[in-house]
Amino acid sequence: MTTEYGQAYGLDSVPGRAGGRRPRLPAGLRAPFEARSRRELGYVLLGLPVGTLLFSYAVTMVSLGAGLLVTFLGIPVLAAALAGCRGFGAMERARARGLLGLDVADPEPLRPAKPGVPAWTGAVLRSGASWRALLYALVQFPWAVFSFGVAVTVWTWGWAMLTYPLWFWVFPMYVGQDGLQVYGDGTHRIHLDNPFEITVTALVGLLFALAAPWIVRALTTVDRMLVHGLLGPSRLSARVVELESDRGVVVDAAAADLRRIERDLHDGAQARLVGLAMDLGLAKEKLKEDPRAAARMVDEAHGEVKTALQELRDLARGIHPAVLTDRGLDAALSAVASRCPVPVRVEVDLAERPAPAIEGIAYFTVSELLQNVGKHSRAAAAAVEVWRVEDRLLLQVVDDGVGGADASAGSGLAGLAERLDAVDGILVVDSPPGGPTRVTAELPWRTDRVR
Known part of the structure; x- marks a missing residue:
């Protein structure tokens, strides 16, 4: 993420101030009534019929394709089975996106070498995403059965016990017993029928009702892992x-x-x-x-x-400055700092020089950051530090300016952030209102033995 100096300074960017009112109830008491909990419960409940359909399709089609492998029809049937699993995978990604808020990118598309059924069949069979979708169909069903049983049991017993004082009267009036039976044999029977037992039952039900959303959330965590790991793109x-x-x-x-x-x-x-x-x-x-x-x-x-x-x-x-090639980052950054209108302290702690490409990116990163400091920060002093941590090169530019930079509205440094990202680098901005502003860039460390 990147930002820039300038108009963003001085804005009220304290997080949380623009949001709504703070909820009055803690999260543990709100969970049974939140829309998120209802969506997660709906996901688990839908998982059983969807998993049954998907498992039945996958087992039937794969078995049919495997049985027909002795003929020329086996391979197309197996390819059709995998293609159907990919279609079910798209449906599952949409279900996870709508109910769990999990946005999983589509896997790599099929790329047949040429038009035609044989080329398409080969592309389906060679695609790792197709086989991962088949594995999802086989794994999701037993997990859906387990999570469905746990979720329905916990939710049902929790609310049934919590509301027991409201429907306790059903037992003596219509069932012909004193209350909910806990134990019974030929000589003894224990019913929940006195006020103390009814109150304890309701309290236990309250605990179950409060714990149910978190149990379901833990179950859907596994579903998230399955969808993300098997139905998304491979690494x-x-x-x-x-x-x-x-x-x-x-x-x-x-x-x-x-x-x-x-x-x-x-x-x-x-x-x-x-x-x-x-x-x-x-x-x-x-x-x-x-x-x-x-x-x-x-x-x-x-x-x-x-x-x-x-x-x-x-x-x-x-x-590409000659001083960078001849003398390295320390001298080159000192030259850049000397041209900055703000006094800049430069400290470079490197035992050896990085590769020329990384060194050049580091130089231009600091140069652009110092230009922003001089133009927009209204700082009295700034500092540049460069050091190495294991296989990463870290750059940090700090100024005592007005701060308040909005990290989500940066445009001038967008190209800089993209260049860092192109070499697996990152740019992080910490700029609270009133300052100081601290911009940290991280680059991969690579060396070039031949210079």
Whole structure:
């Protein structure tokens, strides 16, 4: 998550102040009446018929496909069974999303090598998501039976015992016994019929009624694990999607940098050099007619050359500063800090240098953070710290500015956060109202033996 300085400073971003009124009852007493508890109970109750249907389908179709493997029909039937399990998996993800609030991404789609039934059959059989959906169909049914029995028993007995004082009169009037029978044999019978026993029964029922939502919630935790682990994308496919996204971010960032360099060259140094060439041409023409004017024009051209060289140095520094390549992060960040309008203390504690790519990202991360400090934080002092913890490189920029940065509304540093994410890095902002602001960046540590 990232944020930026600027207009977000000074906003009232204290969490919890904009929410509704604080509930009067504690969570333990509210749970039996909350909508979440009703949805979780509904999920468990629906799990039994859904699990029965899914288990029956999976066992029947897989058995039929396995039995037909001696013929050419076995493989298509088995593929159809797996495809049906994938369809049931989509239904289960929707059920978990609606009742449990569990948002599980779809698994990797089928990618047949070419159109046609044979290619589609092969894609279904090769897909790990298809077999995980089949495993879910086989595992979910016995768990659904168990969770259904536990949930119905706990909820039913809890509320029945809690309301026992209201329906106790049914026993002596219609059943012909003194009350709810706890024990009985040929000679002795124990009924809950006196006020003390009825009160104790209601209190025990209250405990069961209060515990029932938490028991059901514990049961649905297993359902969450099953849905997330078997019906969602595998870790490998999720990692592939993440790397593809990161690759797109890197490509877009590189293209944006190339456009920025081209714009800076066209509007800056190139335009200045074109003007310089024209001035030198005019000075050459006037050299014989008016030597003093020609000398004055050459002197002005000399100043333009210095300005163009400075612009080129600044542009080269923006691409990759020479001091970073030659002397490392300590010297490069000290140079950046010296150009910041806010006094900055730099402390780099690294026994060796990271890989050039990581070193460059760390340099530009600190550079952009210090630019934000100088432009928007209204700080009197700032500090930059760089150190290594095991296989991670940590950067921290702290200022004593006004604080109050909104971590959810950042836009200027969004590209920076995306670049860090592209190399498995993160950016964390801690900026309470009134300051201080603490921005921490974390990068993977990699070394390059050849420099």
